Amino acid sequence: xxxxxxxxxxxxxxxxxxxxxxxxxxxxxxxxxxxxxxxxxxxxxxxxxxxxxxxxxxxxxxxxxxxxxxxxxxxxxxxxxxxxxxxxxxxxxxxxxxxxxxxxxxxxxxxxxxxxxxxxxxxxxxxxxxxxxxxxxxxxxxxxxxxxxxxxxxxxxxxxxxxxxxxxxxxxxxxxxxxxxxxxxxxxxxxxxxxxxxxxxxxxxxxxxxxxxxxxxxxxxxxxxxxxxxxxxxxxxxxxxxxxxxxxxxxxxxxxxxxx
Amino acid sequence: xxxxxxxxxxxxxxxxxxxxxxxxxxxxxxxxxxxxxxxxxxxxxxxxxxxxxxxxxxxxxxxxxxxxxxxxxxxxxxxxxxxxxxxxxxxxxxxx
Amino acid sequence: xxxxxxxxxxxxxxxxxxxxxxxxxxxxxxxxxxxxxxxxxxxxxxxxxxxxxxxxxxxxxxxxxxxxxxxxxxxxxxxxxxxxxxxxxxxxxxxxxxxxxxxxxxxxxxxxxxxxxxxxxxxxxxxxxxxxxxxxxxxxxxxxxxxxxxxxxxxxxxxxxxxxxxxxxxxxxxxxxxxxxxxxxxxxxxxxxxxxxxxxxxxxxxxxxxxxxxxxxxxxxxxxxxxxxxxxxxxxxxxxxxxxxxxxxxxxxxxxxxxxxxxxxxxxxxxxxxxxxxxxxxxxxxxxxxxxxxxxxxxxxxxxxxxxxxxxxxxxxxxxxxxxxxxxxxxxxxxxxxxxxxxxxxxxxxxxxxxxxxxxxxxxxxxxxxxxxxxxxxxxxxxxxxxxxxxxxxxxxxxxxxxxxxxxxxxxxxxxxxxxxxxxxxxxxxxxxxxxxxxxxxxxxxxxxxxxxxxxxxxxxxxxxxxxxxxxxxxxxxxxxxxxxxxxxxxxxxxxxxxxxxxxxxxxxxxxxxxxxxxxxxxxxxxxxxxxxxxxxxx
Numbered sequence: 001x002x003x004x005x006x007x008x009x010x011x012x013x014x015x016x017x018x019x020x021x022x023x024x025x026x027x028x029x030x031x032x033x034x035x036x037x038x039x040x041x042x043x044x045x046x047x048x049x050x051x052x053x054x055x056x057x058x059x060x061x062x063x064x065x066x067x068x069x070x071x072x073x074x075x076x077x078x079x080x081x082x083x084x085x086x087x088x089x090x091x092x093x094x095x096x097x098x099x100x101x102x103x104x105x106x107x108x109x110x111x112x113x114x115x116x117x118x119x120x121x122x123x124x125x126x127x128x129x130x131x132x133x134x135x136x137x138x139x140x141x142x143x144x145x146x147x148x149x150x151x152x153x154x155x156x157x158x159x160x161x162x163x164x165x166x167x168x169x170x171x172x173x174x175x176x177x178x179x180x181x182x183x184x185x186x187x188x189x190x191x192x193x194x195x196x197x198x199x200x201x202x203x204x205x206x207x208x209x210x211x212x213x214x215x216x217x218x219x220x221x222x223x224x225x226x227x228x229x230x231x232x233x234x235x236x237x238x239x240x241x242x243x244x245x246x247x248x249x250x251x252x253x254x255x256x257x258x259x260x
Numbered sequence: 261x262x263x264x265x266x267x268x269x270x271x272x273x274x275x276x277x278x279x280x281x282x283x284x285x286x287x288x289x290x291x292x293x294x295x296x297x298x299x300x301x302x303x304x305x306x307x308x309x310x311x312x313x314x315x316x317x318x319x320x321x322x323x324x325x326x327x328x329x330x331x332x333x334x335x336x337x338x339x340x341x342x343x344x345x346x347x348x349x350x351x352x353x354x355x356x
Numbered sequence: 357x358x359x360x361x362x363x364x365x366x367x368x369x370x371x372x373x374x375x376x377x378x379x380x381x382x383x384x385x386x387x388x389x390x391x392x393x394x395x396x397x398x399x400x401x402x403x404x405x406x407x408x409x410x411x412x413x414x415x416x417x418x419x420x421x422x423x424x425x426x427x428x429x430x431x432x433x434x435x436x437x438x439x440x441x442x443x444x445x446x447x448x449x450x451x452x453x454x455x456x457x458x459x460x461x462x463x464x465x466x467x468x469x470x471x472x473x474x475x476x477x478x479x480x481x482x483x484x485x486x487x488x489x490x491x492x493x494x495x496x497x498x499x500x501x502x503x504x505x506x507x508x509x510x511x512x513x514x515x516x517x518x519x520x521x522x523x524x525x526x527x528x529x530x531x532x533x534x535x536x537x538x539x540x541x542x543x544x545x546x547x548x549x550x551x552x553x554x555x556x557x558x559x560x561x562x563x564x565x566x567x568x569x570x571x572x573x574x575x576x577x578x579x580x581x582x583x584x585x586x587x588x589x590x591x592x593x594x595x596x597x598x599x600x601x602x603x604x605x606x607x608x609x610x611x612x613x614x615x616x617x618x619x620x621x622x623x624x625x626x627x628x629x630x631x632x633x634x635x636x637x638x639x640x641x642x643x644x645x646x647x648x649x650x651x652x653x654x655x656x657x658x659x660x661x662x663x664x665x666x667x668x669x670x671x672x673x674x675x676x677x678x679x680x681x682x683x684x685x686x687x688x689x690x691x692x693x694x695x696x697x698x699x700x701x702x703x704x705x706x707x708x709x710x711x712x713x714x715x716x717x718x719x720x721x722x723x724x725x726x727x728x729x730x731x732x733x734x735x736x737x738x739x740x741x742x743x744x745x746x747x748x749x750x751x752x753x754x755x756x757x758x759x760x761x762x763x764x765x766x767x768x769x770x771x772x773x774x775x776x777x778x779x780x781x782x783x784x785x786x787x788x789x790x791x792x793x794x795x796x797x798x799x800x801x802x803x804x805x806x807x808x809x810x811x812x813x814x815x816x817x818x819x820x821x822x823x824x825x826x827x828x829x830x831x832x833x834x835x836x837x838x839x840x841x842x843x844x845x846x847x848x849x850x851x852x853x854x855x856x857x858x859x860x861x862x863x864x865x866x867x868x869x870x871x872x873x874x875x876x877x878x879x880x881x882x883x884x885x886x887x888x889x890x891x892x893x894x895x
Contacts, residue, residue, distance in 0.1 A: 016328075017471050017546040023331060024538040024572055027338040031576035034342040035610060039595055041346055042353050042606055060291070067287055071313075075280040078271070078321040085270040125592030134601025141593040141600075145584070243322045247314045254306035258294035330545070341573050344661060348679070349609050352664065355673035 015233050022237040026244045029153070033248050036146050040255060043138045050135020055259045057122075058143070059113065063257035066109050067249065073102035074246040077161075077239045084232045089168070096165050096235075099242065103158040110151050114144075143256055150252060153245050157238075164238045183207075186214060269326050279320045286313050370777065370874040388473035389877060393480050394459030395775070400484055401447050401455060402844075408442035409837065411435050416799070416833040419826050422818055432816040433502035434517070438494070440505025441522065445529050446487050448760050449618055452625035453571075454483070454536065456767050457564050459775060461540060463868045464558050466549025466886060468878045471542035479535040486528030493521035504814060506615070509596040509607045513588050520586045527582045530575045533621070537571030540564055549867075551886035555649070558866045558890040559642065562649040563628025566656040570617045570624075574660065578614035581607070605670050612663035620659040622756060623723075624652055626763030627694055630716050633770050634698055636864045637713040638705025641891040644697040651690035658687040668739045677736055684734045688727065695724055710862065711785035715766030718793050722758025726751055729804065744814075747807025753800045765792075765843065772847060773861050777874040778854035784846045791839030798832030866890045 044051050080095035117140075121128030124144055129137055191204040191214065207214065290309040298305060319325045324332060371391045378386050384396060415435050418425045427435070458476065462469050470476050494500040497518030503511055512519050544565050548557070587593055594600030596607045635642045642648065664672060664680030698720055707713070729751040733742050742748065773779050802825035811822045818826065860869040867886075871879060 014471065014546055017542050019327075020330070020545060021472055021475075021538055021542045023334065024541055027334065028534050028538075028572055028576045030338055031342060031573055032580050034345065035577045035580035035613075037342075038346045038349060038610070039606065042349060042603070043595075043601070045350070045353060047601065064287070064291060068284070071280065071283045071287065074283075074317055074321050075276055078276045079273055082271055082273055082276065124594070130600070137594050137600045138602065141595055145587065145593060240322055243317050247317050250313045250317070251307075251310050254290055254294070254310050258290060258306055259302075260294055337569075338573060341660060345577070345613050348661065348664070348676075349606075349613075351679050352605070352609065352667075352672045352676035355675040356671075 018233045018237065019240075022240050026240060029244055029248075033146075033149070036142070036149065037251070037255075040142050040146070043135070043142065044255075044259075047133075047135025047138060050133045051139045052259055054132075054136040054139040055256060058257050059116075060257055060260075062109050062113050063253055066106050067253045069102050069106050069109070070246045070249050073099045073106070074243050076102065077242050081232065081236055081239050084168070084235060092235075093165065093168060096161060096168065100158055100161050100165065103154055103161070103242075106154055107151060107158070110147065110154075114147075146252060147256070150245070150248055153248070157242050157245050160238050160241065164235050168232075168235060183211065183214065187211075191216065271320070271323070271326075275320065279316055282316055283313055286316075369876060370872065371877045372776070372874050374877045386477070388469075388477050390458050390462055390469050390473065390476060391775070391875060391877075393476050394455045394457075396480050397450060397458060397483065398455035400487065401450055404442050404446040404487060408439055408447060409840065411439040411442070413833055413837055415439060416830040418816070419818075420830040421827070422820055422823060424817075429816040430502065433504075433814075434494075434500035436814055437501050437504050441490060441501075441526065443756075444505055444618075445526050446490070448622045448756055449529075449533065450483065451622050451760055452629055452764055452767055453540070453564055453567055453621070456560075456629065456771060457540065457567075457625060458536075460771065460868055461543060461561065461564055462547065463871065463875065463879050464561055464866055465544065465547060466552055466867055466880065466884045467543065467547035468880065468883070470539050471546055472539050475535050476539055479532045479539070482528050482532035482535065486525040486530075486532065489525030489528065490522050491525075493518045493525060497521060506611060507582075507585060508611075509585070509588070509604045510598075512585055513596065520589055523582045523585050527579055530579050530582070533571045534575045534579075537568040537575070540568040541572065544568075549883050549886055553886075555646065556886055556889045557649075559631035559645065559648050559652075560625070560628035563624045563631070563652050566652040567621050567624045570621050570656050570660070574614045574617040574621075577610060578618075581610040581614070584610075605667065605672060608667050608670060609663070612666045613660075616663040616666065617656075617660050619752075619756070620655055622760045624655060626719070626760040628652070629763050629767045629770070630698060630719055631694075632864075632866065633712050633716045633766055634701045635891040635893070636770075636862050637708045637710050637716075638702045639708070639863070639893050640701065640705045641889075641893065642697070643700035643703075644693075645889070645891075647693055648697050651693045654690040655687065658683065658690070662687055665734055665739075668736060669743045681734055681736050685731065688731060691727055695720060709786075710769075711782055711789055712766050712770035712862075714786060714789045715762050715769060718789070719759060719762045719766060722754055722762060722796070726754025726756075726758055729754065741810075742807050744812055745807035746803040746811045746813055749813050750800050750803030750807060753803070758796060758800070765789075768847060770862070771868075772850065773857035774868055774873045774875070776851055777857050777872075778850045779857040779861060780846050780850035780854055784842065788839050788843035788846060792836060792843060793839075795832050795834070795836030795839050799829050799836050800832070802826070802829045802832075863893070865892050 076095045076098040080092045080099065083089075083092035083095060117123065122140055123129065124141060129140055186207045187209065188207070190206055192200050193202040193216075194200050286309055290306050293305055293309070294302075318335070324335065371389055374389075384392055387393065414426070415432065418427055418432055458470070497520075498516040499518060501515075501517045501519050501522040503515060503517070503519065507519070507523065512523075544557075544561060584593070584595060588596060592600075594602050596602040596604050598604065631642060631648055662680055662684040664676050665684045668677050668681070729747070733739050733747060733751060769780070769785060806822055806825045806829075809822065809825075811818055811825075857873045859871070859873055861873075862869070867884060868875075870884070
């Protein structure tokens with residue numbers, strides 16, 4: 001006996017909604033750092049010379065290298081997404097790996113920078129720091145907090161992109177699952193799947209009393225012609241986050257390293 | 261709700277590389293300028309350059325150029341609010 | 357993000373009964389269904405409200421006479437801090453948006469759920485984690501925090517009390533608020549049913565929209581500020597420490613940049629619910645729909661420009677004082693527009709004195725009183741005299757409790773039948789309302805008098821000349837609490853023994869009244885097609 005039960009499948013993919021959500025989250029990050037930029041502006045306006053003097057002790061070379069590193073990582077991130085949009089999964093993965101490596105390089109540089117400062121006895125509440133002028137104490141307070149907070153975000157970004165890397169490598173491009181709500185309808189029968197030409201390409205086992213749940217998952221592989229924007233929206237959103245981390249550094253760099 | 265799949269522009273690799281070059285140029289510019297003594301302008305110019313760089317990243321790398329007007333308006337509101345928060349605080353700080 | 361679901365027929369099951377992957381309590385605390393999450397918020401918030409109210413009662417009991425009554429000064433400091441933190445961060449800021457917004461936003465716009473259901477659940481988990489941490493902080497470390505809910509430096513940096521843990525709890529609650537803001541904004545932009553144009557949205561949705569913007573943009577500022585308190589306590593960074601060049605007033609700027617817009621997070625959804633209730637029980641459409649909608653946005657925006665009015669006496673510049681005072685007077689205008697429009701909605705309406713309406717009407721009265729008192733304290737010269745006195749305490753209780761609190765009770769009485777499918781006893785509800793209203797005014801009105809006469813706030817003890825008003829006020833607190841107990845008993849009793857509620861007991865015209873009480877898991881069998889605005893009534 002062949003009975004067709006139609007289950008209405010709602011493909012509820014809101015690609016634009018997903019992107020809106022990410023942008024809104026990024027706005028909160030802008031405000032979070034905005035608070036720190038507020039503090040920076042206030043104290044710099046009150047102690048311009050102290051800030052200038054303290055900034056000369058930062059390494060312009062490492063700062064510039066880090067800037068170039070992050071800018072390039074933004075490039076590779078964007079290229080990674082373009083690659084996947086064009087159906088070139090392999091290239092996309094290469095660019096993604098490059099992005100992650102560049103992020104790690106940034107963090108390593110940061111580690112050496114901070115370490116150098118610690119070796120010189122400069123860290124929050126250190127005796128060496130407290131002997132200096134108030135403006136310099138504030139400068140270094142801001143330096144550690146702002147680059148520290150930013151570094152945390154870079155770290156989180158590296159983790160996020162690594163997860164995305166695994167997802168992109170493992171994932172066939174589209175997957176959707178059906179869960180059946182009414183098992184009773186199916187008892188004593190089998191599930192079958194038909195293609196466009198009504199040819200059966202798959203059939204399940206008999207659904208007897210031991211079956212507790214039915215989940216049918218379709219995975220289909222991306223081809224150049226069949227790229228769905230929603231397939232890589234997660235990668236795109238991760239990219240947005242990464243670009244924001246880059247943008248924050250774009251402002252941190254001149255404010256800390258270039259006020260000489 | 262309809263899904264307008266494949267409606268979006270795929271940005272070419274070349275465009276991204278061009279933007280990247282622009283970012284490098286601006287970085288070089290800002291480093292050079294920092295060595296000069298410009299008096300009052302030494303605060304404004306680096307900020308302007310940084311804003312331009314950020315603008316390029318947002319507009320091209322983050323695709324804002326190709327997004328609907330909603331995204332642009334929302335970004336504008338956010339930046340406006342940050343500016344207000346910092347600006348109004350200076351009504352206090354600058355006039356004590 | 358792929359989110360395919362089978363739109364099966366759940367055969368008349370309500371969301372209260374649906375069985376998912378989990379059983380028992382797991383079916384609730386791991387549910388991504390917006391209605392269950394709304395109820396989770398409701399339950400947790402009302403529990404915290406009970407704790408906060410009890411603390412308030414104890415505080416008033418201490419203040420019944422000069423000198424020690426039932427506690428020592430340090431305890432009193434901890435209590436008023438806790439009272440503020442609980443009532444503000446765990447009750448009034450989530451307010452009407454977290455329980456009723458979560459429950460009704462998708463339904464009112466004709467959607468099946470919010471845009472990001474899993475993020476929604478995460479929001480709730482942040483919320484309860486933050487609340488638990490705040491409670492734990494009472495019993496660990498250096499003891500309960502005693503800085504006042506405003507955490508002003510330098511005391512919050514120097515006190516031995518357990519500030520860091522409590523403040524981190526509040527940080528988590530802030531994360532909850534931010535994620536809710538992201539969710540609501542995306543949902544309103546993307547998931548409106550066909551035909552539900554912006555100007556056909558119920559006004560509650562407009563208020564949630566404006567609130568979500570504030571949640572999104574203001575909360576991160578307190579996020580960073582709270583983190584800085586913790587960093588300051590652990591690492592001595594120096595941003596707010598004068599010996600290191602820091603400025604304590606800068607802390608206050610950062611704190612109030614969030615905390616003033618926070619009061620609009622508290623009041624906007626409340627105003628939105630009032631705009632829902634009045635048309636239904638006046639049986640006529642709301643007066644000035646667009647004015648109310650736009651005034652919500654105006655309040656959100658202008659309200660972000662006025663934070664300095666909390667700082668007039670701190671040593672802030674005079675120029676800043678004048679600017680903030682001026683803009684604060686301006687922000688009263690959109691609120692005034694709303695009050696006018698609400699009253700105009702009632703004019704020539706066919707009034708049904710339902711408990712929900714009684715709470716709504718008293719909202720208008722109490723909020724207006726509180727708002728007007730705000731104008732008084734916003735006057736720079738007067739502020740010098742009333743800042744940090746009981747005038748301020750009276751003001752904010754009138755707007756927060758008389759305003760948002762009463763609106764919360766109104767929403768409970770309006771929507772409980774829909775949420776749970778049960779009707780409560782309206783007569784008892786009316787009596788409870790009367791007791792609450794009388795108790796409220798006896799408790800809080802004397803505070804205006806105390807303030808004008810010079811009684812400072814957050815004081816454990818006072819001069820005998822202030823005794824009479826404090827005594828009256830404490831008696832008012834007993835009357836109020838009796839009314840609250842009666843009201844909640846009535847509602848809780850209804851949940852278990854109330855009559856089954858109709859699909860539309862009040863004759864409302866918005867979308868929630870067209871689906872069963874309680875609603876099925878996916879709200880609508882078919883997404884409705886909207887053809888006209890809300891509030892269309894047949895006489």
